[in-house]
Amino acid sequence: MIYRKGKNMSYRITILCDNSVGALSGTLGEHGFSALVERGDDALLFDTGQGDTLLHNALRMNRDLHKVGKVALSHGHHDHTGGLLPLLRNCGGKEIFAHPGIFSRRYRVKDNGESIPIGIPYDETYLRALGGRFNLSGEFREIMPGIFLTGEVPRRTTFEEGDTGLCCDDAGCAPDPLHDDQTLVLRTAHGLVLILGCCHAGLINTIEYARQMTGVDEIYAIIGGTHLGFCGAIQLDETVRALRTCAIKKISAGHCTGFAASARLFKEFPGHFQPAHVGYTLEIKA
Numbered sequence: 001m002i003y004r005k006g007k008n009m010s011y012r013i014t015i016l017c018d019n020s021v022g023a024l025s026g027t028l029g030e031h032g033f034s035a036l037v038e039r040g041d042d043a044l045l046f047d048t049g050q051g052d053t054l055l056h057n058a059l060r061m062n063r064d065l066h067k068v069g070k071v072a073l074s075h076g077h078h079d080h081t082g083g084l085l086p087l088l089r090n091c092g093g094k095e096i097f098a099h100p101g102i103f104s105r106r107y108r109v110k111d112n113g114e115s116i117p118i119g120i121p122y123d124e125t126y127l128r129a130l131g132g133r134f135n136l137s138g139e140f141r142e143i144m145p146g147i148f149l150t151g152e153v154p155r156r157t158t159f160e161e162g163d164t165g166l167c168c169d170d171a172g173c174a175p176d177p178l179h180d181d182q183t184l185v186l187r188t189a190h191g192l193v194l195i196l197g198c199c200h201a202g203l204i205n206t207i208e209y210a211r212q213m214t215g216v217d218e219i220y221a222i223i224g225g226t227h228l229g230f231c232g233a234i235q236l237d238e239t240v241r242a243l244r245t246c247a248i249k250k251i252s253a254g255h256c257t258g259f260a261a262s263a264r265l266f267k268e269f270p271g272h273f274q275p276a277h278v279g280y281t282l283e284i285k286a
């Protein structure tokens, strides 16, 4: 597939931050996620990683983040928002699309009671001063022609219970519903491409909502974090069962999918699974 400007434009999707790296030497991994979506002269960044690898990996892969006009955030966890500071400081102001709950307090509460703050590590005022122009909404919306953000995803399945270690308080009394979790949806010539942050709303909930809101049934690819590595065995089993009915051509899972769930998806969907590590690139006709 040729990536070219003009009428028959293609998308080029490049993973800039992930837990693991591919064969390209000199790239770095971190627990986090970021993907660059380019189409003609337009560039949109979905998530920013934790902040230690975004600029380094973009430079190594010859991707110019100065030309990014818009940033979309999947949710307020630090491993998706930490790169905002180096991005704004080094590559100029950006319009930032996110859910209004993006600045909520967030904690990971471990079984031993230890709690770790995992929310966005910056103050909103500070980011605004650096040129971050926040555009907040919880609704499904088209942020560029053919490119959608789901907004809040309705939780309809019974088996997608999510990660019970995520809380709104450091005592671990209030489970975090992560209403701000959302997915980027690209309409392409081959069906939808879903770029997931952590997919805390549940992979099947997200797929069904994207289908409902776009009116497009075919899912060509899912790319990014599924959080299946942090969810229970029943959720993984039922997700695999539901995915079998979806006929997805590319299941490109990474980040919080983890080794065990990735291995399961690799085994269950032969020929369709590939790890979505740093350097993964997908080119597809728009």
Ligand SMILES: [Fe+2]
Pocket (backbone or CB within 6 Å): 032, 033, 077, 079, 080, 197, 198, 225, 255, 256
């Ligand atoms: Fe994450």
Ligand SMILES: [Fe+2]
Pocket (backbone or CB within 6 Å): 075, 077, 198, 200
């Ligand atoms: Fe997350």
